[in-house]
Amino acid sequence: MAASAPDHPAERPAHWAGSEPARILAPDGTAVGDTAVGLEPEDLRALLRWMVLARRLDQECIALQRQGQLTVYPGFEGQEAAQVGSATALGATDFVWPTFRELAAALVRSVDPVQYLQYHRGTWHGGPYDPRATRFGPICIPIATQIVHAAGYALGQQLDGTDAASIAYFGDGATSEGDFHEAANLAGVWRLPMVLFCQNNGWAISVPTAKQTAGEIWRRAEGYGFPGVRVDGNDVLAVYAATREALDRARRGEGATLIEAMTYRIGAHSTADDAGRYRADPEVEAARAFDPIARFRTWLLAAGHADEEYVAACEREAEAFALEVREGVIATAAPPAEWQFDWVYAAPPATFERMRGEALA
Amino acid sequence: MAASAPDHPAERPAHWAGSEPARILAPDGTAVGDTAVGLEPEDLRALLRWMVLARRLDQECIALQRQGQLTVYPGFEGQEAAQVGSATALGATDFVWPTFRELAAALVRSVDPVQYLQYHRGTWHGGPYDPRATRFGPICIPIATQIVHAAGYALGQQLDGTDAASIAYFGDGATSEGDFHEAANLAGVWRLPMVLFCQNNGWAISVPTAKQTAGEIWRRAEGYGFPGVRVDGNDVLAVYAATREALDRARRGEGATLIEAMTYRIGAHSTADDAGRYRADPEVEAARAFDPIARFRTWLLAAGHADEEYVAACEREAEAFALEVREGVIATAAPPAEWQFDWVYAAPPATFERMRGEALA
């Protein structure tokens, strides 16, 4: 994919070294590529709105965790553009296969955040929302395993002759797992309509990307027989364009694409993690210079697609939204005891029913 | 790696399509590359001798299986150059991690074939010979799992500061497994002294390479951050040179190399397999035109490194050798019943010893 000129390389997060990521907006918000990505002004404004709502919700979730309303919570500050840009590019029938960090993408796919947060409240597991209705797969913690599910779903679409695609989200660390590889190889050999979307945020808990792999992740694609692209994951327009292009390829029957979105995990791995043990603050501060929201807001205003009032309105909406979600989360009660047994089997055996009786007696 | 001119492409096995493999000798035995690979005439003659002995032994093993002296046996006809060339390049302290098809490599590493064949006689498992003394790992059937062991051994050498390397043999089909990927990624990120040696023989039982992966296997290497090379696996000189180069890199601390040796499985997957169910004879006949032994013999004689008498001597030796192994195999008796228990634990628990007593009572 065409590479644009490097910006002040000194400041870039270490893991961005190597090939230049495709970029449309420079970190300072000036356009360095073609901004005509096929989005109307209102769609462009929506990109900002979702990023603002997502970040505010992320902050609220961290607060809720500190207040004991949520269990361990994995924040995504700094990754808003990667998630919002890619999710915005999806068609209505495309299916998302997330990790545990894709709350921003979930919002764009109109997954009810209160339902989603049942997961972190500890009131339900993987799929508290309806994965079929939302076309947003269950939150997936076993690293890289959902990429294989995405391949299977894509195969199902191919067999049914629909034009729906799968998009699998995963991190830099996930690329070390065998499941990443098996999914990618199947995607290649079966020309599956899917996008392998890697958010390379520089860290896998305490392990930096440089200790995770020696290659550039996007380069893995060639070995599987499909294209790989490296994109500036904090440039929402570049992420949208790359994902859109990949989805178009998928719909044309040209198979899979691997996208490596270069971003940065501003927060700790989760609220249970003390990042101070393994990385220095200056690194985080430097990364803030690449903030995806500020970058896009600057351009949006300069391009005249939105005005300060719109930005202010987004922020007001975000406050109200965060409050609404907070109330919904706090109102979410523990499930009834029967739920331990209600869906273990679709056709529960008699032996199982006897144990249910013993348990609920 | 520098590519040489294609030979009559029409006849090439389908899976050789794509990048030209590095080659020193053309299929007709004429030199098309630099034959000065650093081997003395006697070493060159040894390459022929090993290939002739190996092929004859392979035939004998198939006969022994038909006569009920061996259980299922996986032949390697057509892959003699890939195995002999690579094994010859190894240093005395390098460690081999084989699959179930590397009997030719085992001979070169002076593993006692009668001991080796205890495996196929069904008198013992993975390591009937001494893997430490021979530096030839246990025969490994779970596909691709031995590649990870090779990485671990290479890490052990790196930690001890020796200049020994690991070489892992595996097939085209093995590259679809997660373990191939995890091993390759570790080899890259830890710059391990190892060679990942793929014998792409076109088939994984009944599945052709084209249905195994859409990419070229040697291209996988770049994604892991180390070089990959494609070599004509039926050109023993090219295989030797490529392996030698990879081992030198490893010893210089430059890390791993992936070698894709293009060869062809002339026989069925094993004596239990009926290849007629999934591939046509013409394909096999065409592949015979690339016979590794004929090719090298022609050059060896033309180059004056050996004469007809030497060739005849090799064949006489092969006959005697096959007979000797046959007698050894037939003389190999079933192990005593205690062997079921003798090495389950190095420090057997009392509970285990009681069961042994129950069993052998």
Added chain:
Amino acid sequence: MTTWTLSGALNRALHDSLTADDRVLVFGEDVGVSGGVFRVTDGLQTAFGDRRVFDTPISEAGIVGTAVGLCFAGWRPVVELQFDAFSYPALEQVIDHVAKMHMRTRGRVGMPITIRIPSFGGIKGKEHHGESPETYYAHTAGLKVVVPSSALDGYTLLRHAIADPDPVIVLEPKARYWAKEDGELADGAGIGAGRILRDGTDVTLVSYGSMVARAREAADALAEKGVEARVVDLRCLSPLDDELLQRCAEETGRIVVIHEAPRHVGVGAEVAARVMELAFDSLAAPVQRVTGWDAPYPPASLEDGYLPSVERIVAAAQRTVAY
């Protein structure tokens, strides 16, 4: 009346399931063009096309994970993992996803997956080709696990497994693939029901898979010694047929459970524990376990010493009777 082999009956079950439901897919290593290493999928690709019956790369986690994704798209995957030990690379997908997805999605997404695994020993095969993996699967809540012991019941169990809305692991005893049985293929008893193959009042021999045939031989040998042994084929290891086990314990008072797997934390332990829970007062003797040893499956030439022999079964039955 027709004569069936287990391999042939399973092939027919797949054929009939593919015909009955056009959402059924069959895939795995070498199941397509070549028809499977044990011929169980022979001819299916020709009959149903390579869209519904296809070969996969060597990628067990990929095969099972693909099946999970296919279920989200409304398909009904029937996958083959080529041999017992080669099902282990897929265990994470089976335990973390296949077994749990229906619960974690509150029933919104079912996993009607059938995983066929040629299993167990007795064919003098190479290492990793004679393992008994049933404990790993039977202990995993959310799965159902069946083990046919004969051709006709193989057809019945596989049809039920494919039609079942839950994930079912079908462990096919390799050693029985070519064993013949006369009769007509039928719907038959469902998942969860064991069966009595021979009646007897002195002792009950409980087993599954290849060991059922040995239990019957042992029953014959015992009969000559004046001991009337009942032979039970469990058919299903998860769930177990509690009623049947209880009845046998109450009626014969003596139980011998036989399996190839190592004894320690094997299915035999579960049978013993349940029998004790369900019919302690009826037990005249401790439940005897005749099993493989707590050691890796041996090379071919030691196989006979590892597998429960008719002699060991008879001896155990006599011990319980004499107890």
Added chain:
Amino acid sequence: MTTWTLSGALNRALHDSLTADDRVLVFGEDVGVSGGVFRVTDGLQTAFGDRRVFDTPISEAGIVGTAVGLCFAGWRPVVELQFDAFSYPALEQVIDHVAKMHMRTRGRVGMPITIRIPSFGGIKGKEHHGESPETYYAHTAGLKVVVPSSALDGYTLLRHAIADPDPVIVLEPKARYWAKEDGELADGAGIGAGRILRDGTDVTLVSYGSMVARAREAADALAEKGVEARVVDLRCLSPLDDELLQRCAEETGRIVVIHEAPRHVGVGAEVAARVMELAFDSLAAPVQRVTGWDAPYPPASLEDGYLPSVERIVAAAQRTVAY
């Protein structure tokens, strides 16, 4: 006298093992720079350098397979798999290679590997962070499996595990990492020996890991009801301490076995089956199993209903006594 947490005692065991034998290596995900998600490897990389204590990519099969290769090179790997469910991707390497290599090489190549796995539930964690994987490991011949229940014994068991010439799976109860115990770290009882933590004559409560603390609570509650319960900590699930189980059955006649794992084909079944085999005539009542349900581990808010409670243990003990 010092006060230890299990996490701290395990950390010291690793420290002392690294000091005692310079072939010992410690590696896994996040064990180096950060010192492990449960701080068990805290400070080890600083103390021993990143050659002997290092982080790995997220690659469980890679971690365990690497350990196998390192054994061929004469190293003694101690690896951490971050959580119970994340040990499953490595099961193939564990079952096919770690457990069998010593036998298949006729003792020429040993596998002195220690695999540490933070396991079990009780921390209101996310899914896949509360599993009880012991059945998968205990059933696998060739492995040894230990489960510490307290800080001091954690030190003892981990030192023995690392020194053992065979592969040892150490399942560390997360819920006990921060539980304190006073005393001095010592060599102590080895692998294979269980221990009696409280004597009693009416019934024996057999358990391991976090459930041992509950068994003790239950024993206190039972004492108030006039029932004298003996409390046994198995410590080791493979091998099991047969002599101790037999003695307890003979001396108390009544056994209750408690574990978090699902009941079906769990370790409790093995305990019940063995007790019956070893002391049938001494049993006054059927062995009772108090376990997790045969269902996936639940979300945090249902956890208390899943794990064996003091009440359930007490009720089971009373049932056996009243039997």
